[in-house]
Amino acid sequence: MNVPVNIWNREAECLPREELCQLQLKRLQQTLTLVADKVPCYQAKFKESGFLPSDLKSLEDLKNLPFTTKEDLRVNYPYGMFAVPMREVVRIHSSSGTTGKPTVVGYTKDDINTWTELVARFMTAAGVGAEDIVHIAFGYGLFTGAFGLHYGSEAIGASVIPISGGNTDKQLMIMQDYRSSALVCTPSYGLTLADRMEKQGIDPKSLALRVGLFGAEPWSEQMRVELEQRLGIIATDNYGLSEIMGPGVAGECFFKQGMHFAEDHFLAEIIDPDSGEVLPEGSVGELVITSLTKQAFPMIRYRTRDITRLNYDTCECGRTLARMEKTRGRTDDMLIIKGVNVFPTQIEEVLFQIEGCEPHYQLIVDRQNNMDSLEIQVEVNEHIFFDEMKQQRQFVVQAEKRLATVLGVSAKVKLVEPSSITRHEGKAVRVIDRRQQS
Amino acid sequence: MKVEQISIFIENKSGRLAEVTGVLGENGINIRALSLADTSDFGILRLIVDDSKKALKVLKEQQFTVSITHVIGVAVSDTPGGLTTILRILDNNNVNVEYMYAFVERSGDNAVIIFRFDDVDEAITALTDNGIKILPSQRITSI
Numbered sequence: 001m002n003v004p005v006n007i008w009n010r011e012a013e014c015l016p017r018e019e020l021c022q023l024q025l026k027r028l029q030q031t032l033t034l035v036a037d038k039v040p041c042y043q044a045k046f047k048e049s050g051f052l053p054s055d056l057k058s059l060e061d062l063k064n065l066p067f068t069t070k071e072d073l074r075v076n077y078p079y080g081m082f083a084v085p086m087r088e089v090v091r092i093h094s095s096s097g098t099t100g101k102p103t104v105v106g107y108t109k110d111d112i113n114t115w116t117e118l119v120a121r122f123m124t125a126a127g128v129g130a131e132d133i134v135h136i137a138f139g140y141g142l143f144t145g146a147f148g149l150h151y152g153s154e155a156i157g158a159s160v161i162p163i164s165g166g167n168t169d170k171q172l173m174i175m176q177d178y179r180s181s182a183l184v185c186t187p188s189y190g191l192t193l194a195d196r197m198e199k200q201g202i203d204p205k206s207l208a209l210r211v212g213l214f215g216a217e218p219w220s221e222q223m224r225v226e227l228e229q230r231l232g233i234i235a236t237d238n239y240g241l242s243e244i245m246g247p248g249v250a251g252e253c254f255f256k257q258g259m260h261f262a263e264d265h266f267l268a269e270i271i272d273p274d275s276g277e278v279l280p281e282g283s284v285g286e287l288v289i290t291s292l293t294k295q296a297f298p299m300i301r302y303r304t305r306d307i308t309r310l311n312y313d314t315c316e317c318g319r320t321l322a323r324m325e326k327t328r329g330r331t332d333d334m335l336i337i338k339g340v341n342v343f344p345t346q347i348e349e350v351l352f353q354i355e356g357c358e359p360h361y362q363l364i365v366d367r368q369n370n371m372d373s374l375e376i377q378v379e380v381n382e383h384i385f386f387d388e389m390k391q392q393r394q395f396v397v398q399a400e401k402r403l404a405t406v407l408g409v410s411a412k413v414k415l416v417e418p419s420s421i422t423r424h425e426g427k428a429v430r431v432i433d434r435r436q437q438s
Numbered sequence: 439m440k441v442e443q444i445s446i447f448i449e450n451k452s453g454r455l456a457e458v459t460g461v462l463g464e465n466g467i468n469i470r471a472l473s474l475a476d477t478s479d480f481g482i483l484r485l486i487v488d489d490s491k492k493a494l495k496v497l498k499e500q501q502f503t504v505s506i507t508h509v510i511g512v513a514v515s516d517t518p519g520g521l522t523t524i525l526r527i528l529d530n531n532n533v534n535v536e537y538m539y540a541f542v543e544r545s546g547d548n549a550v551i552i553f554r555f556d557d558v559d560e561a562i563t564a565l566t567d568n569g570i571k572i573l574p575s576q577r578i579t580s581i
Contacts, residue, residue, distance in 0.1 A: 380447045380480075380503045387445040387507045387554070388536050389475045389482055414479050417449050418501050 005253070005317045008124040008156070009117065012264050013319045017312070020320065024267055025059055027292035032056060035298050038083040041068075041076050042300060062267070062290065063278045067301045070103065073243065078104040084296050094142040095242045102142075105242050106296040112151070114293055115245055118262045119152025122251020125260060125317065126236040127211050128182050130157030135180035137189060138216070139165035144246025145216050149184045152248065158182070165189070168196045179208040187219035187227060187235075194230035204232035211254075213238055215247055218306075218327045218345050222352030224256075237326055243302055244289050250324045255316045258323025265293045268310060268322065269301070273331045284309045286331055287324070305331045307343075335365055335431065337372045340409040344430045347376060350406050354384075354399055362421045365433045372435065374411040376403065379418050439562060440508040441552070441575045442490040446483045447503040450476060458483060458502065465496045470579055471552060473539035484539075486552065488579050508558055511573040512565065513548040514540075521551065524570060531564035533557070550578065 007013050015023070032053035035042040045066045046052070055061065073081060082089065089106040107115065128134065134153040138145035140162060153160045161178055163171060165185075171193065174180065183190065190212060197204060209231060215238040227235040238251035239259050249266055250259035261268055266289050270279045273286040287304045291297075306327040314320050329343030336342070344363060351361055360379040365372065378384075378399070386392045392415075399413045422429050448454045455474075462469060462485075471486040487493045490506060497504045514520040521540075528535060536554040543550055550573065555561040562572060 382503060382505065385445075385447050385503045385505060387443075387482065387484070387505055389477070390536075392480075392482065393477070415447070415449075416480075417447065417454075418503055420449070 006124050006127075006129065007318065008121040013121060013260070013321055015264065015320055017320060020263060021059060023264055024292060025056075027264075028059065028062065028267060028290065029053060029056055031290070031292055031294070031298050032300070034083055034295075035300060039081055039298070041072055041081055045300075059267070062269070062301065065301055067276065067288065067303050068299055069303050070243070070305075073103040074101050077101050079106070082106050082296055083298050084108055089296050092142075093144045093147075093242050093246065103243060105144075108295040111245075111294055111296050114265060115148055115248055116151040116155050118245070118248030118265065119148050119251075120155040121262070122236075122238050122248060122253075122260065123149070123152050123158075123182075123213065124156055125251060125253035125319070126182075126213055126238075127234065127254045128153070128156060128158055128213070132158040132181045132211075133161060133179055133208070134158045134182045134184060135161045135163060135171075135175060135178075137163055137165055137171055137183065137185035137193075144240065144242045145184075148240065148245075148247040149213065153182075168192060169200075172196060172200065172202060175207055175209065176202070181208045181210050183209055183212045183231070183233065185212075185214065186216045187214040187223055188217065190214055190227045190231065190235070191223070194227070198230070204230065207232070209233050212236065213251075215239060218329060218333075220345050220349045220352065221326070222349050226352065239306075239324060239327070241304060241306075244291060244299055244304075245294070249289070253315065253317040253319065257315060258311055258325055260315065260319050260321045261310065261324050263321050266291055268324070270308070270310060271303075273305075273307075281312060282309065284328070287327075305333075307331060307334075333431065335363070335374075335433065337365060337374050337407075337409050340407065342374070342407050342409060346406055347403065347411075350402050351376075351378065351399070354395075354402065360418075360421055362429065363431045365431070365435055367435045374407075374409065375414055376411050377414050377416045377421060379421055380415045381418060384415075439510060439572045439574065440558060441486060441511055441578050443507050443509045443552070443554070444485045444487060444490055444493050444497070445505050445507055446485070446497060448481050448483055450479055450481055455483065457500075458497070461496055461500050461502075462487065462493060465492065467493050467496070471539070471541050471550075473537075473552075475537065486578060490579075507554065509552050509554045510558060510562060511575075511578040512551050512553065512570060513543075513573055514551055516542060516547050516549045520549065524551070524565070527564060527568045527570065528561065531560075533561045533564050552578075 036053050088108050090109050091107040093105050095103045136149050140146040212233045212235040224235045236252040240247035240249040250261040252259045269288040270285040271288050279285045287306045287308050289302050291299045308327050309325045311323045329345050362377045364375040396413050403411045468488045473484045475482045534556050538553045540551045
């Protein structure tokens with residue numbers, strides 16, 4: 001690749017592993033001391049497990065501490081887990097709260113600066129620079145996505161278009177007229193934009209768009225290929241969650257070989273989601289994160305529910321920070337169908353492999369006569385519509401066969417009309433599980 | 439000689455057919471012939487209309503999945519055994535019929551059969567060589 005590798009903070013991002021570990025240990029001890037002093041929830045947890053911050057001699061000792069879960073955040077709603085008085089908090093964000101109460105997070109001035117720096121790092125890694133015009137189509141509000149990318153863009157000197165979410169036609173008009181060169185949105189909204197462009201006959205080559213920074217929902221490699229082809233861009237992935245900070249926890253460089261994890265600010269562990277045991281390097285498991293520098297809302301061993309793997313080899317780009325694989329799904333999105341673990345992302349990959357099939361799908365899980373059933377509704381489009389019933393049925397049979405092979409469980413594919421599956425301009429509703437109600 | 443036929447994907451839900459015909463009606467498009475192939479989940483509606491270009495446009499605007507295919511129309515005498523003659527010719531020439539549907543002309547003694555072949559040109563040759571008249575497109579869309 002002829003694109004020069006720019007690194008926002010070379011010292012931090014290319015730190016030798018040994019020095020990084022020392023830095024992590026020092027910062028971890030400071031964080032544990034802070035929460036033991038200021039946050040009643042952690043005081044109780046430490047007391048219960050007989051742990052004192054001074055007991056921590058090495059990074060491995062962290063495994064003796066209990067986990068923090070979303071449930072802890074709910075119990076301490078809204079401000080119970082803040083480690084600083086409100087006069088030091090300059091910003092409040094909140095999770096979407098799709099299940100139960102939302103979770104509330106706070107930032108001090110320094111926390112905002114760290115966040116800005118970490119977003120600037122991954123945007124630079126993706127190839128965004130001062131000359132770029134960044135089109136932010138995340139919703140501005142309590143959701144961390146838009147503000148995080150906004151500050152990161154400004155820090156690197158790019159021009160920000162804070163267009164926010166929704167109104168796809170207007171997005172396209174602005175993209176054409178204002179010459180947006182970097183697109184920030186969810187991958188599914190990226191496809192919505194591609195669909196609308198195709199419908200309006202807009203050639204992606206006529207746009208200035210060259211890079212996409214997609215996040216806020218899991219997406220497959222096949223989806224990347226489609227986004228890159230249909231929008232004419234390099235599509236990069238980034239990772240974050242509001243409980244930890246928002247976007248910037250990890251992000252890909254343009255080599256697209258995993259997301260560089262901001263290890264100097266966050267400590268990552270991979271655990272077995274069932275036993276809670278820390279798994280050896282290179283294992284696939286649930287990501288657990290401990291913040292190392294956060295002031296307002298430190299998190300100790302927070303269970304993200306995201307399934308992934310970490311690679312500690314140095315990247316082609318020169319960064320030494322561990323790289324996190326695309327999330328393979330969430331432990332709480334994981335469906336157990338007839339005793340088999342199924343992730344919606346697996347289904348997405350299969351649908352992509354069948355030529356021309358776009359990912360507008362929905363999974364309906366039900367239980368009939370004590371037997372689980374999985375139905376996959378797929379929106380028909382011109383590429384997969386055939387005038388002959390024989391071919392149309394063949395498509396369905398082929399999809400069902402491939403799904404059964406990949407998932408290890410049989411699924412019924414049902415073709416539905418275009419636009420009949422509910423979707424918001426942001427996140428797609430992928431799963432309807434009717435079993436809980438019966 | 440080939441006739442443009444419009445195919446539409448419809449879910450097997452009540453009222454969907456009426457929505458298609460409604461869209462066509464509102465736009466002054468007249469349906470000349472139709473056939474519906476269905477499964478328990480979905481159906482493929484095939485139509486011959488007086489203005490297929492316009493029908494394609496208005497249906498797409500209403501978010502329907504639509505395609506155009508080429509079929510041919512053959513006049514068959516409206517008497518017992520009329521269809522058999524044609525099918526024998528096709529069979530003897532190894533021409534495969536994907537599907538077909540029929541209707542009777544308003545006036546005259548002929549039935550019109552709409553055929554979809556996997557190889558239209560081969561079918562046209564086989565039929566004309568055996569003295570079967572293929573109806574001009576104009577004749578069908580203005581039935």
